[in-house]
Amino acid sequence: MKTAENKSRALGLRFTKTRRKVLEILWQSHSPLGAYDILDRLQEDSRRPAPMVVYRALDFLIEAGLAHRLSSRNAFIGCSAPEGDHEAQFLICNHCGSAAEVEARPIAKAVEETAASAGFHVHQRVVEITGVCPNCQS
Amino acid sequence: MKTAENKSRALGLRFTKTRRKVLEILWQSHSPLGAYDILDRLQEDSRRPAPMVVYRALDFLIEAGLAHRLSSRNAFIGCSAPEGDHEAQFLICNHCGSAAEVEARPIAKAVEETAASAGFHVHQRVVEITGVCPNCQS
DNA sequence: ATATGTTCTGTTATATCATAACATTTTAAT
DNA sequence: ATTAAAATGTTATGATATAACAGAACATAT
Ligand SMILES: [Zn+2]
Ligand SMILES: [Zn+2]
Ligand SMILES: [Zn+2]
Ligand SMILES: [Zn+2]
Numbered sequence: 513m514k515t516a517e518n519k520s521r522a523l524g525l526r527f528t529k530t531r532r533k534v535l536e537i538l539w540q541s542h543s544p545l546g547a548y549d550i551l552d553r554l555q556e557d558s559r560r561p562a563p564m565v566v567y568r569a570l571d572f573l574i575e576a577g578l579a580h581r582l583s584s585r586n587a588f589i590g591c592s593a594p595e596g597d598h599e600a601q602f603l604i605c606n607h608c609g610s611a612a613e614v615e616a617r618p619i620a621k622a623v624e625e626t627a628a629s630a631g632f633h634v635h636q637r638v639v640e641i642t643g644v645c646p647n648c649q650s
Numbered sequence: 651m652k653t654a655e656n657k658s659r660a661l662g663l664r665f666t667k668t669r670r671k672v673l674e675i676l677w678q679s680h681s682p683l684g685a686y687d688i689l690d691r692l693q694e695d696s697r698r699p700a701p702m703v704v705y706r707a708l709d710f711l712i713e714a715g716l717a718h719r720l721s722s723r724n725a726f727i728g729c730s731a732p733e734g735d736h737e738a739q740f741l742i743c744n745h746c747g748s749a750a751e752v753e754a755r756p757i758a759k760a761v762e763e764t765a766a767s768a769g770f771h772v773h774q775r776v777v778e779i780t781g782v783c784p785n786c787q788s
Numbered sequence: 789a790t791a792t793g794t795t796c797t798g799t800t801a802t803a804t805c806a807t808a809a810c811a812t813t814t815t816a817a818t
Numbered sequence: 819a820t821t822a823a824a825a826t827g828t829t830a831t832g833a834t835a836t837a838a839c840a841g842a843a844c845a846t847a848t
Contacts, residue, residue, distance in 0.1 A: 664814095664815080701807090702807075702808095
C-alpha cells in the first residue's frame with residue numbers, strides 16, 4: 513500500500529479514497545473480479561456508485577501498474593508484485609477461478625524476439641493461459 | 651474454403667450458408683471485426699439477423715479452428731492457416747487496426763514450459779501483442 | 789488569501805458486447 | 819415413415835463499458 517502511494521506520486525497523481533478502496537478489494541480477492549463485482553463490494557461501505565467510478569479507478573490502477581486487466585475474462589486483478597516495472601503473464605484456472613501472476617522471462621523474451629523479427633513495435637502484451645491449476649487437478 | 655468444408659465434416663458438423671458467409675466476411679476483412687460489424691455486413695444480403703446468429707456462427711468457426719477470437723479487442727478474425735492444428739499468436743496494430751496471425755514456436759514453447767513448471771494443465775493460450783506494425787512506422 | 793489550472797468526483801444517460809430460453813426447421817440415419 | 823441430432827429463428831435480457839458535463843478538491847503561483 514505504501515508502494516501504491518509512491519507510484520501514484522511518481523506519476524504526479526493522487527492515491528485517493530476510491531482508488532485505495534478498489535485496490536484493497538482487488539488484493540483481498542482470491543480471484544479476478546469483474547467491474548460490477550467491485551461495485552457490489554464498494555456498495556457495502558456507501559451507496560452504490562456508478563460504474564464510471566470503478567472503471568476510472570481501474571484505469572488509474574492499471575496505469576500505475578498496481579492492477580492488471582484480464583482481457584480473456586473481462587476481469588481485473590491486483591498486481592502481486594507492484595514494486596518496479598514488470599511484464600506479467602497469467603495462469604487462469606477454469607475450475608476454481610484463480611489467476612496466478614507469473615513473470616516468465618522466457619515468454620517475455622520470445623515475445624520480444626517474435627515482434628522484433630516482424631518489425632513490430634510493441635506497446636502491450638497480453639499473455640493469458642487458461643486451464644487447470646495444480647490445486648484443482650486432484 | 652475447401653478446408654472449411656473438410657474440417658466441418660471431420661467434426662460431424664455442417665458448413666452451412668450462414669457459417670460460410672460469416673467466414674467469407676472475416677476473410678475479406680483486412681482487420682478483426684466485432685460481432686456487430688459482421689451483422690452489419692450480413693444485412694447487405696438479407697434482413698439483419700439477430701446477434702445470436704452471428705455468435706453461433708462464430709462459436710462454430712472457432713471450434714473448427716477456422717477463426718479466432720481476439721480477447722483484447724472483443725473482435726474476431728479469420729484464421730490465416732486453417733489447415734491442421736496450430737497455436738497462434740497475434741500482432742495487433744493500434745494505428746491501422748490490422749492483426750497479423752503468427753505461429754511463433756519459441757513463444758509456444760516458453761508458454762508450455764512455464765505452465766509445466768507451475769504444474770498447470772493448459773487448455774487455451776491467449777497471446778496478443780499490441781503496438782505499431784511495420785507499415786505504420788513511417 | 790485568492791486566482792488559476794489541473795485532477796478528481798458525481799451523475800445521468802447511452803453504447804457495446806454477449807447469452808438465455810424456447811419454438812421450429814432441416815438433415816441424416818434407421 | 820420414424821427418430822434423434824443439428825441448426826435456425828426470434829424475443830428478450832444480461833453483462834460490460836464509455837460519453838458528456840457539472841461541480842468539488844487540490845496544488846502552486848502570484
Ligand atoms: Zn503485476
Ligand atoms: Zn484451480
Ligand atoms: Zn489460425
Ligand atoms: Zn499498422
